[in-house]
């Protein structure tokens with residue numbers, strides 16, 4: 033699965049604006065949906081008292097499902113799935129006389145044993161979660177039996193069970209089912225991970241189960257369907273309906289089953305002889321290949337480097353509305369959130385290759401080879417996460433890949449700082465959904481990166497090939513991966529796997545160096561060692577520069593503190609431990625400004641240059657910062673050029689004429705985000721030609737660049753400039769935010785329609801941010817009395833897919849809508865209909881406060 037909700041969406045490089053968030057709106061409860069489950073940072077006494085979450089073993093296997101055949105139709109008004117499931121199965125090993133199937137919030141209509149097309153009813157009990165079927169005799173493992181269950185699945189009629197992603201566990205989701213919402217298409221799609229597919233078909237809902245599958249979908253003949261595998265036939269039934277038959281002929285785990293129904297444009301593509309399709313809303317048909325067009329090259333690259341061809345018959349990718357996560361790697365049919373539906377113009381600023389590579393790589397790591405239990409989730413997610421590095425390195429170069437590696441490390445360290453420190457392979461948890469976090473994604477990816485550097489590329493990929501071949505269409509645990517690496521390398525790797533995958537934490541190193549008597553002494557101290565975090569053993573590169581030449585030494589760190597002395601005829605100019613920043617560690621090594629500046633002239637890694645830049649900007653004096661900035665602005669990495677520009681804003685250095693010239697040069701950089709940052713920075717140079725230069729930003733194609741220009745230029749205007757009109761029709765937050773800032777600043781009346789239109793077209797965080805401008809505007813211009821304001825806010829408070837937007841719109845209403853009994857009734861009815869418990873609680877407390 034793509035990383036959860038908000039974080040997944042924000043993490044993908046959306047160019048956020050430097051928007052001053054106005055008004056009282058607070059992001060109530062708006063944070064990523066995974067939180068520390070049990071650990072409390074730095075509070076040892078507390079830790080002792082907290083009970084460990086329960087041990088979660090792999091699901092016991094009594095039966096093995098061989099094949100699942102589903103015949104489904106839908107009651108859209110009631111949000112029901114009406115189904116017949118034919119399940120062929122056999123006892124796993126021991127004889128069985130009772131079968132338990134997961135079937136959450138079903139109405140069971142009948143249960144039969146099917147023998148040679150004759151059916152015989154079977155007795156069953158149902159408790160709302162599982163159906164217990166009495167088989168009336170013992171079946172042996174050599175027996176195969178076929179069970180038919182007729183049912184109605186009612187995913188919306190039982191309160192959501194999971195504590196966190198409150199309404200995301202329905203399994204099947206109906207978007208705008210009655211068509212009442214004119215701004216949304218009518219769609220239906222499923223989300224099985226972790227154990228939610230048993231909300232729409234009966235199964236043994238565990239990742240260590242595996243079956244082949246056929247799904248028949250009866251839908252309106254105008255709609256398009258998608259499921260796993262290959263479409264076998266599409267039969268028109270004559271009454272405005274058709275029946276599509278999808279078949280997956282290789283076995284996969286239940287959570288990977290999917291269906292989607294809606295009005296989609298299907299754009300075909302090929303990766304050699306493998307057929308691909310991209311399913312998007314019709315309006316985005318013309319951009320589908322711009323968004324997903326690197327898929328064939330990714331498939332070729334991953335197949336080649338793994339020495340294992342893409343394992344399934346075809347590959348489909350579909351974008352759906354109101355998705356509950358970032359994306360999901362259903363076998364042959366990945367689902368993506370609607371944020372991927374962007375125009376060619378928006379793709380100038382950023383692309384979605386990371387998430388596309390991630391879901392694709394899961395087709396090997398997750399779908400072909402599946403974690404046997406959620407404790408081993410990192411065997412799915414760590415690899416998918418690391419594939420983003422691999423793809424970036426292959427397509428965009430090592431520097432870009434290392435930039436993303438730094439982001440991943442930051443994600444992991446932020447989670448640690450939040451108090452979550454547990455082993456990557458973790459059998460102790462309350463809810464499997466708690467595991468979809470930066471330990472299982474980022475940290476596991478970083479550990480695989482270390483493993484690759486330790487074994488070397490050839491052994492790393494040979495080991496992955498060994499692992500895929502040895503475990504194809506089977507469940508795996510971490511030992512299976514270790515055994516493949518040991519088989520290939522011939523080395524016992526228990527030490528590596530245990531400390532990195534099975535134990536918590538990471539090394540925190542204090543490094544110091546000194547030079548005397550023709551010798552360099554290096555001291556390395558492991559600071560992390562405590563009751564809960566152990567000692568780490570790892571090889572460590574040390575790079576020593578003497579002027580322009582460098583030598584690299586490798587040493588083994590295997591004690592809490594080690595000191596090494598190297599004979600050296602003259603004092604080194606710089607000593608770096610782990611110069612490529614491969615080791616997942618925090619490294620504290622005091623360096624002089626001179627040494628930090630040397631990072632830019634030594635051909636140092638991206639990581640060292642980035643760290644040097646950050647340290648110099650935060651700790652350097654004015655002269656040093658000036659030098660660092662000139663080096664950063666000329667850096668080969670666009671990421672560092674952009675970072676330097678961002679760091680310069682608001683520091684007063686930009687008035688220096690040399691600096692101003694360097695910044696102006698970057699306004700024509702080949703990367704749009706660098707240009708945007710350069711335009712913003714140039715406004716602080718006090719050059720006489722600022723307006724003239726900014727007009728060039730307005731002529732750019734990139735929304736980020738135009739937005740940067742608008743932000744600067746509009747500060748000078750009281751009357752609308754003539755050129756403003758051409759930007760009013762561009763619905764993009766980068767454009768709308770500076771214009772709204774200007775309208776609000778100048779209290780420009782008469783633009784409520786423009787605000788309404790933008791607010792309604794934005795989604796997610798963009799909508800949340802624009803809502804701040806919106807509320808300020810209606811208050812300043814006295815337009816809260818306009819009935820369209822109440823309508824638009826009511827629409828968002830009721831229909832927005834993100835609970836934080838529903839809360840924000842509701843809170844806005846309590847602030848700006850006149851307090852009349854009628855409006856109070858509207859508010860009360862919105863709160864009453866709210867299904868998300870977090871949002872409902874906030875709405876009710878706001879209502880109570882209103883009443884006082």
Ligand SMILES: [Zn+2]
Pocket residue numbers: 033034035361390391394412413416417
């Ligand atoms: Zn994933």
